[in-house]
Amino acid sequence: FSRAVRPLGPYDTDEKVTPYQQATTYNNFYEFGTDKSDPARLAASLKTRPWTVRIDGEVRKPMTVDIDTLQSWFPLEDRVYRMRCVEGWSMVMPWLGFPLAGLIRRLEPTGKAKYVQFTALLDPKQFPGQRQPVLKWPYVEGLRLDEALHPLAFMAVGLDGRVLPGQNGAPLRLVVPWKYGFKNIKSVVRITLTEKQPQTTWALAAPQEYGFYANVNPAVPHPRWSQATERRIGELGRRKTLPFNGYAEQVAGLYRGMDLRRSF
Amino acid sequence: MLILDALSGALGANPIQRATLQTGLLTLVLLILSLACTPLRLLTGWTWPARIRKTLGLLAFGYAALHFLIYLFDHGFDLTLMTEDVLKRPFITAGFTALLLLVPLALTSTPGAVTRLGFQRWTRLHQLSYVAVSLGALHYYWGVKQDHTPPLIYAAVIATLFLIRLLKRRPARQAGSRPAKP
DSSP states (O other), X not given: OHHHHSOOOTTOXXXXXXXXXXXXXXXXXXXXXXXXXXXXXXXXXXXXXXOEEEEEESXXXXXEEEHHHHHHTSOOEEEEEEEXXXXXXXXXXXEEEEEHHHHHXXXXXXXXXXXXXXXXOXXXXXXXXXXXXXXXXXXXXXXXXXXXXXXXXXXXXXXXXXXXXXXXXXXXXXXXXXXXXXXXXXXXXXXXXESSOOOOHHHHHOTTTOOSSXXXXXXXXXXXXXXSEEEETTOSSOEEOOGGGGTHHHHGGGGTTOOTTTOO | OHHHHHHHTTXXXXXXXXXXXXXXXXXXXXXXXXXXXXXXXXXXXXXXXXXXXXXXXXHHXXXXXXXXXHHHHHTTTOHHHHHHHHHHOHHHHHHHHHHHHHHHHHHTOSHHHHHHHOHHHHHHHHTXXXXXXXXXXXXXXXXSSSOXXXXXXXXXXXXXXXXXXXXXXXHHHHHHSOOSOO
């Protein structure tokens, strides 16, 4: 509702938003199962309150904070972002949340902090997919500190003006729209500032296929399929995939001097 | 059924991808069923499986062709892109080779073809289906992102069927054949 009347912000796309029904029934969330329909079917079992987030590592004030308290630190903003899955499909998602940079600054990283590591909930009772060793649980993702401080990096707690559904990563998930979807870790319970590059889940599972950076890049194919095109959910044809998922103007500078074919 | 699913929205948010997966799986299932006919006859002595074998094989080819057509549609019938995929991506190479191997089998599925080729040559030609089904399973294995359990189940079924053929045929052949050289 609020999304329709509010003017577009500097980071919003004006592309057609993916229907809520599709955005909440076609999900990759292996904690619930590997089928796209598993998350929506099983997410009711995820208890998102009470929920705490542990904050530790290279920060001045390590703490465990309740999700509602954490959320109350920041005014909630809408962000309409493109989301590009590494499998070759994409959506346009109207997130609700707060910039990650604000959170990181509030945690006061020490001089040693170079990376941010995110850890998702480990609970095979609520996450039936974790009873299978499809991936190394819990799911871990990470960003370089400068990536995490970029104004596009976002923590979502809602979708389309509503509380985030379980299948979309409730109650707290990362959104980095210039990277492949698997970087956007869901149901976060721990944020750790680290000196060393985190060992991230998909990069551990198949290092030749999924790198730490995972920037959307049409020029670097996945070893088993091309990344040159994508299907926008709701459309039949394919469209060209844009470098950094169309956010090159904002984020390309973060990677100046890097060989993105090697650091994929 | 696929068309009905597509019209009713049952194919979900990404119908093309879903249709690709479903036709691929159906191809593999039908190929496996057609290759299960002989082992089933060897084990049970029933003759009816042999009678539906051809239908199953042709259906498998039909679904393989449909699977390929959906892939082509998905890539805007861009043959350059397809050639690139076939040459560069082992997963596509395996699937495409399997489809090519099925073409002569479908073409020679008539009783006339058996007579023309002679039974022995026809049989040998149709042993290509063993290669095709194995490549199909490999194509599936390489195609999935991470959860390899389903393709491994298919591979295990295929391996079991091959094993039954081997175990059931060898003794019979040894008993019936004379040594090649005295």
